[in-house]
Structures are given as C-alpha cells and as structure tokens.
Amino acid sequence: xxxxxxxxxxxxxxxxxxxxxxxxxxxxxxxxxxxxxxxxxxxxxxxxxxxxxxxxxxxxxxxxxxxxxxxxxxxxxxxxxxxxxxxxxxxxxxxxxxxxxxxxxxxxxxxxxxxxxxxxxxxxxxxxxxxxxxxxxxxxxxxxxxxxxxxxxxxxxxxxxxxxxxxxxxxxxxxxxxxxxxxxxxxxxxxxxxxxxxxxxxxxxxxxxxxxxxxxxxxxxxxxxxxxxxxxxxxxxxxxxxxxxxxxxxxxxxxxxxxxxxxxxxxxxxxxxxxxxxxxxxxxxxxxxxxxxxxxxxxxxxxxxxxxxxxxxxxxxxxxxxxxxxxxxxxxxxxxxxxxxxxxxxxxxxxxxxxxxxxxxxxxxxxxxxxxxxxxxxxxxxxxxxxxxxxxxxxxxxxxxxxxxxxxxxxxxxxxxxxxxxxxxxxxxxxxxxxxxxxxxxxxxxxxxxxxxxxxxxxxxxxxxxxxxxxxxxxxxxxxxxxxxxxxxxxxxxxxxxxxxxxxxxxxxxx
Numbered sequence: 156x157x158x159x160x161x162x163x164x165x166x167x168x169x170x171x172x173x174x175x176x177x178x179x180x181x182x183x184x185x186x187x188x189x190x191x192x193x194x195x196x197x198x199x200x201x202x203x204x205x206x207x208x209x210x211x212x213x214x215x216x217x218x219x220x221x222x223x224x225x226x227x228x229x230x231x232x233x234x235x236x237x238x239x240x241x242x243x244x245x246x247x248x249x250x251x252x253x254x255x256x257x258x259x260x261x262x263x264x265x266x267x268x269x270x271x272x273x274x275x276x277x278x279x280x281x282x283x284x285x286x287x288x289x290x291x292x293x294x295x296x297x298x299x300x301x302x303x304x305x306x307x308x309x310x311x312x313x314x315x316x317x318x319x320x321x322x323x324x325x326x327x328x329x330x331x332x333x334x335x336x337x338x339x340x341x342x343x344x345x346x347x348x349x350x351x352x353x354x355x356x357x358x359x360x361x362x363x364x365x366x367x368x369x370x371x372x373x374x375x376x377x378x379x380x381x382x383x384x385x386x387x388x389x390x391x392x393x394x395x396x397x398x399x400x401x402x403x404x405x406x407x408x409x410x411x412x413x414x415x416x417x418x419x420x421x422x423x424x425x426x427x428x429x430x431x432x433x434x435x436x437x438x439x440x441x442x443x444x445x446x447x448x449x450x451x452x453x454x455x456x457x458x459x460x461x462x463x464x465x466x467x468x469x470x471x472x473x474x475x476x477x478x479x480x481x482x483x484x485x486x487x488x489x490x491x492x493x494x495x496x497x498x499x500x501x502x503x504x505x506x507x508x509x510x511x512x513x514x515x516x517x518x519x520x521x522x523x524x525x526x527x528x529x530x531x532x533x534x535x536x537x538x539x540x541x542x543x544x545x546x547x548x549x550x551x552x553x554x555x556x557x558x559x560x561x562x563x564x565x566x567x568x569x570x571x572x573x574x575x576x577x578x579x580x581x582x583x584x585x586x587x588x589x590x591x592x593x594x595x596x597x598x599x600x601x602x603x604x605x606x607x608x609x610x611x612x613x614x615x616x617x618x619x620x621x622x623x624x625x626x627x628x629x630x631x632x633x634x635x636x637x638x639x640x641x642x643x644x645x646x647x648x649x650x651x652x653x654x655x656x657x658x659x660x661x662x663x664x665x666x
Contacts, residue, residue, distance in 0.1 A: 156525040158189055158367050162357065164343065164379060165372030166195030168319060169492020169509040171326035173370050173516070175219045178334035180517035187523045192337040193330070194357065194364060206431045206438045207235060207418050207503040208314040210259050213307055215510050221329050223306035224663040230325050231318040231433040233655060234300070234416045235259075236293035236311060238502065242422040243552060244613050246560045255612025256283040256290035256417070257502075259312045262604050270588060270607070272629035275622040282611035285634065288641045293417045298654040301647050306663040310644055314503070316418070316431045316438075339364070346383035353486035354379060367525055369488045370516070375476055377494040384485055390478040391546050394572055396553075396563065397426050397499050399450070400473040401457055402440035416651040420501060421460070422556075425453070425563045428460050429500065434655055442475075442499050447563040475499060479542045484531040489516055496542050501552060504545050507600065512538055537598050544599040547577040551606070554581075555613040584610065588617045 161177060163170050174193050181187045216223065226232035237258035244253045263269070266286070273285050283290040289311045292299070300309035330336040341359035349355040356365040371379035380386045392398060419430040426443030441457040448456075450472065451465075458465040479496030483489060492509045515537070519530040553567035554577070566572060573581075580593065589610070594603045610616075649657075 156367075158187070158520060158523050158525055160190040160192070160366040161368045161370065161520075162364055162366040163191070163193040163370040163372055164357065165374060165492065165494070166193055166323075166327070166338070167372060167374065167492060168323045168326065168506065169494075169513070170195070170370075170372035171323055171330055172215075172506075172509055173372055173491050173513040174330040174336045175326055175334060176215075176513040176517040177370075177520070178330060178336050179219055180514075181520060181523070183334060185521060185523070189523070190337065191335075192339060192364070192366070194339050194341050194343065194359070196342040197340050198342055206316050206319050206433070207429075207500070207506075208316075209503050209507050210312050210314045211507060212314060212510060215514070217307050219326075219329055220333060221325065222663075222665065224658060225325055226315055226317060226322075227434070227655060227658045228662075230321040231435060232322075233316045233414055233433050234298050234651060235314040235316050236289050236299055236417045238418045238420055239293070239415075240420050240422070240552070240612065243420075243427075244555070244557055246558050255281060255608070256293060257605065257608040257612070258283055258287050258289040258293065259314060260287045260289040261312065262286060266604075267590075268629060269633055271621065272626040272633065274588065274616065274620045275626040276630045279630075280634070283608055285630075285637070288637055288644060291641055292644060292648065293415075295645070296413050296416065296650055297645065297648040298416055298651050299648075300654075302649065302654060302657050302661075304664070306665055310648060316433055318433060318438075343378060346379060348383065351486070352384070354383065354488055367487065368520070371488055371490040371494045372492045374493045375497070377480065377490055379488050380480060380483075380485060380490040380494060384488060386485055386490075387481040388476075388478055389481055390476075391498065392477055394546055394550050394574055395477045395498055396444045396446070396567060396572065397442045398475050398477065399445045399453070400440050400442045400475055400499075401450075401453055401468075401470040402438070402473060403457065403461070403468050403470050405437040405439050405461055407436065411652075413650065414652045414655065418503070422558070423456055423460075424448070424561045425456075427501070428457065434659075442501075444563055447561065447566075479539065482535050483512070483538045484527070484534045487525075487527065489534070491516065495538070498542075498545055498549055501549050502601070504549070504600075508541065508545065511541070511600070540596065541598050541600060543574075543576070544596065544601065547574055547580075548601045548605065548609075550574065550577055551609055552613075555610070555615050581615075584615070584617060586617055587619050 163173050178191050181189050239256050241254040273279050299311040299313035343357050343359050345358040347355045354369050356363045414432045421428045425448035428441050431438040441453050443453045454465050477498050483495050491513055554573050556564050558564035591603055
C-alpha cells in the first residue's frame with residue numbers, strides 16, 4: 156500500500172522543520188505526490204526559546220531552498236561563531252573570570268600532532284586559540300563571513316541566532332508557498348485509535364482528519380505518542396539537574412552597542428545564564444535547578460546579570476522536562492521536537508535534534524510504502540542512542556567543574572549523577588588524550604573536536620604527555636602560522652553589527 160497522506164500535529168519550529176523536510180524529500184525530490192498537512196492550534200502558544208543553532212542548520216536551510224538573507228531580513232538573524240563559557244570551572248571570586256570557547260571551525264589536518272604539541276608546552280595558551288583563529292575572531296567581535304562572500308559561505312563555519320517566532324514563520328512560508336504543504340488551524344479534541352493500535356484520525360470540533368501517517372509535534376504534551384498511544388517517558392533528571400528556565404527579552408542600550416557573534420553561557424550558583432544577541436535585542440535566560448534554589452532567587456540572579464530590578468523583568472517561566480520517550484516511532488506515529496524529548500539548551504541541542512530526526516524520518520519514508528516495521532526499529536534505536544550521547548556531552552560541562560560554592564555544583568560532580576558511559580570515558584582520558592577511535596558512533600552528534608574544546612577548556616588534561624624539543628618547535632611554528640592567518644582574516648572581516656546592517660540593506664550574493 157502506498158503512503159498517500161501525512162498529518163503533522165503542531166506548528167512550532169519542530170512542526171515546520173518536519174513539514175519542510177518531508178515535502179522537500181518526498182515530493183520535491185522523489186515526486187511521490189504525498190499530501191502533507193500541518194494542523195496548528197492558534198490557541199496554544201509555542202514553547203520555543205531556541206534562538207541559537209549549530210552549523211547543521213545552515214545546510215538544512217540551503218537544502219530547503221531558503222535564501223540566507225531572509226534570516227537577517229525577516230528573522231532578526233545574527234551570526235554565531237560558537238559558545239563562550241564563563242565561570243564554569245572555578246568559583247567566580249577565586250579567579251579573574253575564567254572562560255573558554257567552543258568554536259565551530261573544524262580542526263586542521265594533522266591535528267593530533269598539533270594537540271600533542273599543545274599538551275607538551277607548560278606555557279601553553281588557551282586550547283581553542285591555539286587550534287583555531289575562530290575563537291580569537293569571536294572575542295574581537297568580528298563576523299565569520301565577509302560582505303563579498305556568497306550565501307552560506309564564510310571565512311569560518313558558522314551558525315545563527317534568530318527570533319524563534321520569526322524563524323518559525325520563515326519555515327512556514329517556505330513549506331506552504333514553495334513546497335505545497337497544506338495548513339489547517341484547529342485544536343484537536345480527540346484521537347481515534349484503530350483496532351491494531353495505530354491512529355486512525357484526529358477530531359476537532361466534530362471534524363475528522365484522517366491520514367496514513369502522523370507526526371507528533373505537539374510539544375511536551377505529546378498528544379499522540381504520549382497521551383493517545385500511552386508511550387512512556389525516560390527521565391534524565393538524575394543526570395541533568397537543571398529543570399527550570401526563566402526567559403526574557405532585553406533591549407540594547409542604544410543602536411551602536413556591539414553585538415556579540417557568539418552565545419554566552421555564564422555559570423551561576425545554581426545553573427547558568429544564556430545571552431543571545433540578535434539585531435535589535437538580546438534573548439537572555441536563566442537555566443537552574445528548582446531543587447537547589449527558588450524561583451524568586453533565580454529571578455533576582457537574572458536581574459543582577461541584566462543590571463535591573465527584579466520587578467522590572469517580564470520573565471517567562473519554562474518547566475523543563477529533561478528526557479525522552481521510551482519509543483519515538485510506534486505504528487504509524489513518530490514524535491519529533493519536544494514531543495520526542497528535551498535536554499537543557501546548553502549546546503543548542505534542541506533545534507539540532509529536531510532538525511536531524513526530521514531529516515531521518517524523511518529518508519525513512521522515502522520508499523513511499525506503508526510498511527514501517529524495519530524503519531521504525533532502526534529509527535527508535537538510532538534516536539535513543541543520539542539522546543544518550545547528547546546527555547553525556549551536556550553533563551561533561553558540569554561534572555568537570557571545580558566550583559564548590561553551592562550544592563548544585565557539588566551534586567553535578569557526584570559520581571551518582573554521572574552516567575557510567577561518561578565515567579568510563581573520563582577514566583580513560585585522565586591517562587591519555589581522547590582519540591578518534593573513541594568516537595566511532597556517527598550519530599553521536601558531538602565528536603572528538605567538540606569534546607576536546609570542553610575537556611581542555613575545563614583544564615581536564617591527561618597525565619601521559621610526552622614532551623620533546625620537536626613538539627616545542629611544532630607549537631612555536633603553528634602559533635606563528637596562526638598569527639599570520641589572524642592578521643589576514645582581520646583585514647577581511649568587519650565588526651558584527653556593521654556587517655548585519657549592510658546585509659539588511661544590500662542582501663547576500665547568491666550562487
């Protein structure tokens with residue numbers, strides 16, 4: 156039997172990412188002529204505060220056929236070199252403001268020899284500044300691309316910051332106007348289940364919506380997979396202790412204020428604060444553990460960061476349920492987005508997983524057939540592995556900390572909260588440096604370069620380090636090379652705000 160109709164329930168970012176992926180793959184590329192309809196409730200607000208991405212999103216938007224300049228003209232877009240982590244390692248009062256960067260630029264060829272050279276130097280500079288000039292460029296406030304470069308090209312690999320609601324509208328416009336996705340504005344009242352346990356149809360005010368396949372993008376409620384099909388939830392709360400966020404929009408002091416081309420993640424006593432800088436405002440939020448502090452104290456912490464009085468903040472509270480569904484694809488239903496799972500937004504993992512799993516689903520349905528048994532087994536296995544790998548990587552940021560200023564940090568460093576899979580890796584890496592053979596899982600999402608930026612940024616160094624005159628020469632030579640590269644790069648790149656203003660006026664060259 157042929158797949159003829161797909162219904163996506165939920166019109167947030169995940170829903171419209173799914174709509175674009177399915178329509179692009181199944182209809183635009185494979186000409187399967189499948190009716191794809193998204194049902195969106197205008198009475199249910201979107202959760203999305205995910206205003207930061209990773210470079211994978213750049214490839215996705217290019218694949219959808221969306222002009223890059225629309226990110227900057229229609230979605231308050233700005234560039235992102237990576238993430239700057241401040242005060243994660245030491246108590247704030249005990250150092251002069253420790254920080255490290257996790258930049259996006261891939262390592263150069265021959266990186267293992269360079270890493271050994273860096274490790275062997277007792278007077279080493281910061282790891283990220285040695286391995287890539289991107290961290291230095293980010294710290295200087297420069298953009299990752301020049302005004303003369305074509306869309307989706309840059310001097311460095313990069314991602315975006317954007318207004319989540321405006322970005323979702325951009326995805327919606329592309330799906331409906333360019334890819335032929337249908338949209339209905341309804342609030343679902345009931346779900347009809349067939350005798351075999353699959354979903355037969357959705358009911359809204361007496362109107363039926365039937366389909367062969369359903370995609371659940373209904374947020375934390377998971378109306379289809381969780382509620383109607385009774386698929387359980389695996390909590391990660393024993394590993395990821397932060398369970399609440401306060402989000403707020405903050406204006407710039409004036410229209411000449413520099414715009415940081417990176418996300419700032421500043422550790423606090425009971426969590427951390429994100430700071431994402433768009434064109435006309437900042438998106439700021441405090442992620443914290445409600446088991447370690449109160450909402451009022453969290454709001455005071457956020458107000459102190461923004462240098463305002465707590466009562467001046469118009470905060471939005473988000474209860475975060477970290478974990479994932481026991482299964483993601485059951486019968487004729489797949490959950491994507493928050494309906495599938497969630498971890499705190501430390502490395503922009505939310506949109507990354509939404510995007511990846513939507514793409515995986517589009518390829519899994521490429522046969523156009525209604526036989527899902529093998530595809531669903533593979534999807535469930537792969538996606539669970541992805542969530543567990545992401546959980547390990549997020550936990551890595553916490554468990555290496557030397558902070559002792561609260562029980563929050565002490566609990567995060569307790570072996571009781573660190574998964575065995577991560578503990579085993581850390582035991583190996585105490586002695587020897589991580590190697591590419593430690594990262595053989597292609598769905599691990601985060602690879603050796605991501606881990607090394609965090610490990611060495613947090614000063615977690617192996618005890619077995621060989622020092623030699625040859626390595627010292629390699630270190631010196633590569634540092635001189637990076638200095639020359641940085642000089643050339645600086646002459647071609649402009650301050651971030653300046654480039655954004657020019658892009659809004661003149662657009663981006665297209666291929």
